[in-house]
Amino acid sequence: MTVTDCRLISLPRLDDARGSLSFVESGNHIPFEIKRVYYLYHVPLGVERGAHAHKQLEQLIIAISGSFEIELDDGHEKARFYMNSPDQGLYISRMNWRSLSNFSDDAVCMVLASEPYSEDDYFRNYEEFLAAVTENRTNG
Ligand code: TYD
Numbered sequence: 001m002t003v004t005d006c007r008l009i010s011l012p013r014l015d016d017a018r019g020s021l022s023f024v025e026s027g028n029h030i031p032f033e034i035k036r037v038y039y040l041y042h043v044p045l046g047v048e049r050g051a052h053a054h055k056q057l058e059q060l061i062i063a064i065s066g067s068f069e070i071e072l073d074d075g076h077e078k079a080r081f082y083m084n085s086p087d088q089g090l091y092i093s094r095m096n097w098r099s100l101s102n103f104s105d106d107a108v109c110m111v112l113a114s115e116p117y118s119e120d121d122y123f124r125n126y127e128e129f130l131a132a133v134t135e136n137r138t139n140g
Contacts, residue, residue, distance in 0.1 A: 002074040005093040009060065013087040022087045024060065024112060030091060032058045032114035039064070039110045043103035053097040053123040055132075058114040060089040061100075066107030073097040075133035083109075095136070097129055 011029060014021045026033045040049055050070075061070060067084035074096050081090050089112075092098060100109065115121065123129035 001093040001095045003072045003077050003079040003096060006072055006079065006096060007091050008081065009089045009091050011062075011087045011089055020087075024062075024089065030060050030089070030112065034112045034114070036113040036116050037110065038113070038117075039108055040100070040103075041108045043068075043107060043109075045103075045105075047101075047103065049100040049103075049109075050098045051124075051126075053129045054094055055121050055123065056094050056115065057121050058094060059092045060112040061092065062086060062089045062110045062112075064108040064110045066104035068103040068107050068109060069101050071099045071101070073099075075130050095129075095133065097123075097126065 009029060011022045011024055024030060024034075043049060061083065063083035064086050067082065070081045070083060070090055072079045072081070072092065083090060103109070123132065
């Protein structure tokens, strides 16, 4: 899985005089079943979150409020995304290192995830992540 498997997904958006409504359906707008939802908020100025990769987990990240940046790195290529719209989600496939930064004061980062929380699914060490990427590619 590489950064090219990751993409911005435009979510449905219904606007009328009462405001806007967006929604996400498993298997329709995103290619996985949602088993967990978590969100980051009150992130202090200058703090970076993430800085890890997942062995199996797939995610959709949405800037529900405010803005932040996401850098993806598959061990070979990098890509940067500026998130500032609640009708856009960034789909992240497995085995991509992600770092989230430049959170605005009002940022709420909502994450839809394909599995419950499991610490065993994390690479928290970048060198170990790179070694696993190389091994995967060598083994085809
Ligand atoms: P972590 O994934 O490191 O946060 P981030 O990548 O956003 O900086 O998680 C921080 C802590 O929260 C860590 O101790 C694990 C715990 N945690 C849960 O218990 N459940 C969850 O669903 C998540 C995402 C984290």
